[in-house]
Every structure is written in C-alpha cells, then in structure tokens.
Amino acid sequence: MFRSVLLSIVFLWPLMQFGQDFSALWKGHFSYNTIKDVVEGHDKIYAASDNAIFSYDLKTHAIEELNTINGLSGESISTIYYSEPFQLLLIGYESGLIEMVFDHDSAVLTIVDIIDKTNISPTNKRINHFNAFGNVVYIATNYGISVYNMERLEFVDTYLIGNNGDEIKVNQTAIIGEYIYAACSNGNGIRKALVSSSALADFQNWQTIVSGSFIGVQNIENNLFGLRTDRTMFKIINDVLNPLFQYNVLPKAITSNGTNLIVTTANNVFVYDSAFNMVSQIDVSDAFLTSYTAAAIGGDHIYVGTSKFGLLKTALSSPILFEELHPEGPLLNVPFSLKAGANDLWVTFGEYNLFFNSYPLNNRGISHLKGTTWINTPYSEVFNAKNLNAISVNPFNNDHVFISSFYSGLLEVKQDVPSILYNQDNSGLESLVLPTDPNYIDVRVGASAFDENGVLWSMTSLIDKPLKSFNLSNNQWKSYDFTDVIPKEYGSNLGFSDLVIGRDGTKWTGSYKYGVIGFKENGANPLLKNIKKEEENMPTEYVTALALDKRDQLWIGTFKGLRVLYNTANFFTDNNAKVDEIIILEDGIAKELLFQQFISDIEVDGSNNKWVATIGTGLFYLSSDGQKTIYHFTTKNSPLPSNDIVDVSIDNNNGTVYIATSKGLVSFRSGSSGTAEDLERAxxxxxxxxxxxxxxxxxxxxxxxxxxxxxxxxxxxxxxxxxxxxxxxxxxxxxxxxxxxxxxxxxxxxxxxxxxxxxxxxxxxxxxxxxxxxxxxxxxxx
Structure with a gap:
C-alpha cells in the first residue's frame, strides 16, 4: 500500500506542490499552548495549535515541531487526521487548504484544489473532518463532502447534499454497514446514502433521517452515535434516534478511535465503550485551570488538548495526576512588539489598531526568550496591565525592562518579575481626559527608548505633553509640550508609532496625523519641529516607523511608502527641510522603492543594511543605501506564516533577525552582526x-x-x-x-x-x- 503511494507521488510530481524545508537558516517560535485538535497515529500523539503542530512519541517521549519552517503553510488549522495505512498526517485548514505530511521523510504535500474551486462559495471552504474508508478519505466541509483518493493522490468527487443540491455545512461523516452518514448544521439534520453508489453527487440520493443541527456522528463497533446541538447524545438504530445523555454544556468535539467514543467539553472529557458505558471521566485539574478542546487516547493514557497548557497527559484509568506537554514557545501566536538583545528576546502581544484604538482591551502577558528557554509571564502577574506593547531594555542592566501599556501606564520588570506599574498616581504619566467623562482613566503609553545616559523616554497619546522622560537614577519624571505642532483639542494626537534617539540627543517620533516630529531639549530653549506636508515630499501625514542608521540618516516608514531624511544635523535650522524617496532602476525603468507600501517597521543591522517590514508584502532586506534588494521574503519563498509583518528586532550579537507576523514569530540567521569597539576579541x-x-x-x-x-x-x-x-x-x-x-x-x-x-x-x-x-x-x- 505505502509503496503505491510513493509511486503515485513520482508519477504525479509535476502536478503537486511540496513545501520547502527552511530549517537551515530559519527557526520557528510558535506558541503551542492553545490546541485545536488531537489525534493518535503510528505510536505518536499529534496536537494542532493555531497554525503549527507538534508530535509526542509514545515510546521515546520526544517532542517534535512541525510548522512553516518544515514546509507548512502557516494558515489557520481546523482539523487533523492520521492515516495508519498510508503513514501520513492530513491537515485541514479554515481556508479549505489541505496538507499531507509523510512520515518517511517529513515531506509536505500541499493540496489547493478546494481553495481553487470557483464554483464553491469562498466562505464555505473550511475543512471540518477527515474520514478514511478503504483507499479514499471523505472530507467534511462547510459546503458538503469531497472525496480524495489516497492512492492516486487526487480528488474523485464532490457531494453537495443540501436540498436542491445546495451547499450545506457538514461537520462529520461516519460509515457503518452499507451507508455513509453526514452530520449537518443549520437544521439540515443527519443525512445518509449508499456508500457504494456511483451517483452520490446527486443530492436526490441522500436521505434525511432526522432534522435538526448536529455537531457530529461517530461509529464504534457497528454502533452509531450522533450529537445534536441541544447537547443530547443519541444512539442511532435503524435510523431512529434513541437519547442517551444530555451534557451540561455543548461539547466541543466528538471523536472515536474505533474502540472508544470520546466527548470533549470545556470542563470534562468523557470516554465511553461501544455500549456507551463510561470508561473514564477527566475533569479540569486545579493545577491546570483551563478549557479542554479535544482529546485522544494513546496506550494507557489520554492526551487532552487545552486552551492554555498545550497537551495534558493523564492515566486513562485514574486521571488524577497531569503532565504538561508542548514545545517551548511564547504565550501566543499574535506577537505585537519585539525587543532583541544578546541571545535574548522580549515579546508582547499588544494591541491597538491602525487608528490607535485599543478597544476591545485585551488581557495578555509577556514572553521572554532567554537563551533557549521561554519565560512566560501571564496576565495575572502584570498588575492587570492591558494592551502591552513597546519594550525598552535598560542599556546598563539587561534584566531591567520597561513595557508600555496602551491603557494602564508603564510596567517595570526586574529579572523577569513585574515589580511596578507606573500610572497617573505614582509617576509623571498622565491619563487622557474625556470631555464627556472627566473621571475616566486611560494612560496610553506607547513607543519608548533609552538614551545613552540610561534615561527612559516614552510617548503618551491624547495629552498635551506626550513626551516623558524618566531618570532612573533619581526617579524624576519630566514632561514636554508638543502643542506647537499638535493642536490642543481632544483627539488630535491619537498615537505615536515609534521613538528613536539620535547621537546628538534629538528625539524623533512618528505620529498619526503630524508626520515626523523632532524634539531637542537644547537647555532652556527646547526645539520642536515636524515634517508632514506634501511639499516636504511626505507621501502621507501618518508615519508608521522610524530608524536612525549608522550615518545618522533617518529612515521613515509611512502608511504609503518610504522616505529618508538625509540631513538630520540641520533639521531644526533648515527652513526648507525635505525628505527624499529612494529611486531604483527596475528593468531599466526608474521607480520609487516601496511605492505606496504600508511600512510597519525599519531596523538597521550591523552592516548598516535595512530590514523593512510591510503589511501585505512581506519583509525586505535592503543594502545600506536602499539601491539593492538583498532579500524579499514572503510566504511563497520563506517560512513566514503571513505577509503581514508586525515588527522586527535584531540580535546584533549573532545576526539573528526576529520577525513578528500576524500569525506567529519566526527568526532568520542573517549572519550579520554588530561591530566591536576594537580588535581585542577578534x-x-x-x-x-x-x-x-x-x-x-x-x-x-x-x-x-x-x-x-x-x-x-x-x-x-x-x-x-x-x-x-x-x-x-x-x-x-x-x-x-x-x-x-x-x-x-x-x-x-x-x-x-x-x-x-x-x-x-x-x-x-x-x-x-x-x-x-x-x-x-x-x-x-x-
């Protein structure tokens, strides 16, 4: 059987898309804390998180990761299934994508037929369930059922089984005796047809045995069970539903391993034999307060997927003690802000939107990669600080970190332990003042940076004095007025995207409506100036990213392209200060570099080259002057899980580039590193x-x-x-x-x-x- 699959692959090679292994220079830093599905196969337990998978070997207890680095797409996973006869893992996605991972060499085959089908509604392509029968697998989707031949590696049919051949959501299928049963949503009931019929594509050959909405249907040793959305489990005998039990809450999953029926709710996992006798009940442990999502049996143990702790392993016969299983990783797969140091990385999970709106407020912790170990601090330990975003590390003490909250103020962390939350009551920070509610408290701290003297500077939105300095040596705060460039009326300064400090002490910040703003203390006569106008060559007032390179040139990312301020030294004295676009030759034609691109971040590496992150078009690595694109990474030619790059940070000690995307965190070993002050350690x-x-x-x-x-x-x-x-x-x-x-x-x-x-x-x-x-x-x- 397996040999025939290999022959089919060779024969159909030109028609297939195989995922590339990028493990030589890339590494994934995905979160495996939230599990969507769990299956057992080939003496392994497979657990699917948001867009990555890990396996746990039942014999060796080894944990292996499977993600975009190995060739997965990085899309949102909806279900997984292991085929023992063909020795491969099937992965279904929300988008309709299907991937096969072969055990013999970990090759990843991508199947895009469902995605490419134009006669199926794009919103109905979700893969809900795989059900293998002989050489084919029945794929339950939001439009109906598709049939895939595992030997020939091709689709053989599609069944639209709704009334009049309409698309309907099929959650699961089961085959018992001569019939295939389909559990459907939205009142479409359970439908059946002769599995041997060659005309199942005709909806008239499908019979509705009962109406209503059903989560799933499973067979165990010639017994058929169905779960309805009213939380009732039925045994189906001769197409008659016999109620067995009603759960307190709606189950999240119903699966079968051929011997046992497994029902997972948020608080329990119930395991039954073929006669629906209870074999085991796994309750949520006080040591792991979480929600259950799915479960699978492996040997004498059951492996329960959770929303917080990856897999929990416990004895099937006595589920009292639990073991937490998952690869090292950050808290979540939605990184918002990064700060890298020497073999060190801090991650926050934000967030605010394009218009600096922080609502709905989120409750998320922080993650710290220290060497090879992830230290995750949950929300319960950060003094209820919400919407954590920008990160600044004390240049004189790498264990001393400040993290901005776009609602609660500024969080101080010492040796990975949150110590103080600065707000309007205990610091120089200020809350915005709502004209309609003067008692409302909202301290929106965003971009921050340390200067060379160890003074922390930060930007607060929606106040008249947004620039704050905090001198750690004497605990003194100072505030700096921006009303000369930003009007006083409420709502005028929604947010500041970035803050960088020049060697001459100038603070540069990017704003939502007022372009690039430069500020210099200058003794008793502070200097304040901005560039935002079209006649100053700004493509938009909205500046999204800033970076000062080794030549003191200011690189400016905007909502609509890239600009450079070459002469920063004379910025305050030059009455005609302008920024410049970068013109490159492409096929002999002069073009503006990154024209109209949404630039989310710019970072400068040890050789003065530029890493430019974009929303929608991936990550660019440019030469120091921008004239040469050294790399352009996208989801098509790299393991980026998304082309929306949220943030980038570089460990100049070893040249590792950390890349936060909208669907997870990866890193690339660029080989570039920071320069030394002398040659002593060369x-x-x-x-x-x-x-x-x-x-x-x-x-x-x-x-x-x-x-x-x-x-x-x-x-x-x-x-x-x-x-x-x-x-x-x-x-x-x-x-x-x-x-x-x-x-x-x-x-x-x-x-x-x-x-x-x-x-x-x-x-x-x-x-x-x-x-x-x-x-x-x-x-x-x-």
Missing part, C-alpha cells in the same frame, strides 16, 4: 579548516571586527590571497572576502579565484580609525 573559525568543511559555501568567519577595518589574508610567505575593507567589500556583493558589520566571510579563494591549498594563512586586521592591528593564524587542511 577571532577566526573554524580553525583549523578541515577537509569535510565546505569552505566555498559555508565560508570561514572572522568575528568581532571593528566598524572601519581593513583585512588582508596572506599565505605564510606573505603573498596576498584576499583583501577587503569596510564599506567597500560588502556582503552579498560577490567578493571572495566580504565584510558584514562585525563579521567577515572568506570563501577560501585567492586572487585568481581558485580555492587555496592546504597550509597556514595569516589574517591581518587593521582598524582604520585607531590604527590598531591584530594578526590571526588560520590552518587550512584540504
């Missing part, structure tokens, strides 16, 4: 270079180099082999020796473009600013 690796190392592809790395450096590689006799210099021999430009921020890459080739012979080579480093030098020895063995 080193080269691997050293020695051994024969098995692919020097041309994987390259020798020279780490911890300074910002402005010259590198010469010579043989032991002093003959020049390769040379590079900062700002000239940049990475991705095709040089044998390239410099990317604080790391240089050598592909092992000499000036004649040949791979060098075995021997000792000297790596000579020269800091062009301080004239410091360092020589490293490198052994190459071929």
């Amino acid at each position: 080193f080269v690796y691997p050293n020695p270079v051994r024969p098995h190392f692919n020097i041309v592809e994987d390259k020798v790395k020279i780490k911890e180099v300074s910002e402005n450096v010259n590198i010469k590689i010579t043989d032991i006799e002093g003959n020049l082999v390769a040379e590079a210099q900062s700002k000239i021999n940049l990475r991705h430009r095709g040089y044998n020796l390239e410099i990317d921020g604080g790391t240089a890459y050598w592909n092992g080739k000499n000036l004649a473009n040949h791979v060098v012979a075995s021997g000792v080579y000297l790596v000579m480093l020269s800091n062009l600013d301080t004239f410091e030098t360092k020589v490293l020895k490198l052994m190459v063995v071929r």
